[in-house]
Amino acid sequence: MLEISNLHVGIEAGKTLQPILRGIDLVVKAGEVHAVMGPNGSGKSTLAQVLAGRDSYTVTAGDVRYLGGNLFDLPPEERAREGIFLAFQYPVEIPGVANIYLLKAALNAQRMHRGEPELDAVDFLALIKGQLKRMGMDEALLYRPVNQGFSGGEKKRNEILQMAVLEPRLAILDETDSGLDIDALKVVADGVQSMRSPERAIILVTHYQRLLDYIVPDQVHVLSQGRIARSGGPELALELERRGYAWVDGDQVAASRAEAGSQRGAGA
């Protein structure tokens, strides 16, 4: 479904381009759940945002194929309509726009894209009420402005609600677990877990192992300094929990030294 090869991404900082991702390789197949972990600043969120189409980053090298096509050919809204969904780490507030209005516009944009008729208000409400119940959310939340005055937990649940309604092919969850108390975490995790299906791939970006207690991933990748330092099964997350990020950071530092050394060697 998703093939990332040698992806390099930077962000403009003054006149220079500050590199963030420095050669990511990752293959995600339909039906799989991948966890992307790593310390602050390792590039996890950048990866999530770049996949969704955030244009404040510059892709300097590499290639991302999604469903066989070049992902970077598509503007963000096209990616969404093709089934990519990003659950935001910090969902933004949009004053005056009812939550339900955004959700309906989003769903209908996808349906139109697929050549399906738009859902009318009645059908839409029926659909969303079912999902709402599963998320344990108050119906009043639908009529409040998008994310405005939502608690941290409500915002994250709202993201999962959107995901459930939009039924993406590739869901990317950017630290959806951060800032949640244990009960909210359970609800959100159940929501994600229920979305697992053979047709769908999920990328979980997270700091902590605890989310992975509820959603056991097929693969775990640890990002460090813009590269995938280690990949493995669920046990990798546990080891990481035990040994801390310094463990992989140490590896990365060693790797950079070795690289620098070999370059010097080649020059000599």
Place this chain on the structure above:
Amino acid sequence: MATQALKLDELINQGYRPGFTTFLEADTVPRGLTEDVIRLISAKKAEPEFMLEWRLKAYRHWLTMTEPHWSTVRHPAIDYQDISYYSAPRSRADGPRSLADVDPELLLTYEKLGVPLQERELLAGVAVDAVFDSVSVATTFKDKLAGLGIIFCSFSEAVQEHPQLVRQYLGSVVPYTDNYFATLNSAVFTDGSFCYIPPGVRCPMELSTYFRINASKTGQFERTLIIADTGAYVSYLEGCTAPMRDENQLHAAVVELIALEGAQIKYATVQNWYPGDKDGRGGIYNFVTKRGDCRGANARISWTQVETGSAITWKYPSVILRGDNSVGEFRSVALTNNYQQADTGTKMIHLGRNTRSTIISKGISAGHGRNAYRGLVNVAKSAVGARNYTQCDSLLLGDQCAAHTFPYIEVKNPTAQVEHEASTSRIGEDQLFYCQSRGIAAEEAVTMIVNGFCKEVFKELPMEFAVEAQKLLSVSLEGSIG
């Protein structure tokens, strides 16, 4: 960033949509302003002596005044001698008796603007007093309204048919000495709307006027006078649009509202005059004086305006809260794009006890647009227990536009409560990206975000107007991605 900026330019450069000219033989007086011109206007309209006298007093006073320059708006000097002060469609000479008698081309013009009169008559139940250039040409529903004792007609007709009412109320809210442009209007105004609701009558339909500037270099000077007698109610809608023109056209209207004891007047405007081209050439100068007077206890006046057009919008629809417990409201959406300028707001003058006022102002600036909110809340010594709430929000799209807020608060009574809240924000990349990542195109997302920003104002508009206002905003904003 780069691609979005490019798209922004492309979309902003879309032309103004209602741009066309109707060919009508205009009955236009030569350019320039003298006492003779005023006598001519008054004579053409067969006005009673008191009107001519009033006009002449205004003109003589105007000669002693100088054009004000205290606002933030900038424009080349206006040559008042280069304006023709009277222009009437020639078909008026024969006097159309019904819509069937109205120049078909004129009706076509309204149709192009999406204002088919007949349809409105039948479907919307809106009585339309359409001002084309300076003379009203079609007034509908008059009979039905007349049955309730409601007078809704052109100003000229009111001068002929109801001179006592005109004499009693004209200039009683905006005196002919009020300000440079209102004084000019008093001297030369050619037509407008007149409305009188008798005591205890609730006007059963929204009253509506569509204004339109047409003949080149003809300044338009409308005068609107609305009186709601004791316990009466009226909701009045004013909408306007203008065809594409190269030269700036001065538009200096005066609107006076009078609400007697327990009466309520709602006045809503959707203003879409030609805003000028993308480089700021042309466009209407919209210098308007609008003021309401809550003359009795428990009276209520509300202004709702959506200002998307004009090169320059300069107006402060105000309320004098004279009666005890009277209520004044002002809700505004002002959008400036390209090189448009707006300096708008309100004045709430609290004189009576327990008077209340609410001000909600939403300014949106895009392109090189400049938008200023200027408002005065004045609580006189007599206004025991007066209350005001003001909320002023500015939204910026792009990095070339400007927003200013000038709130003036003068309180002379210690029991008054005055609140002022203000915010300035940009349409964030974050908001846009969030919508896009849900499959919503950037352009639609901007419209959604801006409409959300304006919601508090739109919800006060009658349904059909709210829809029109949202459409206007999206047309005016297409692609304004910051």
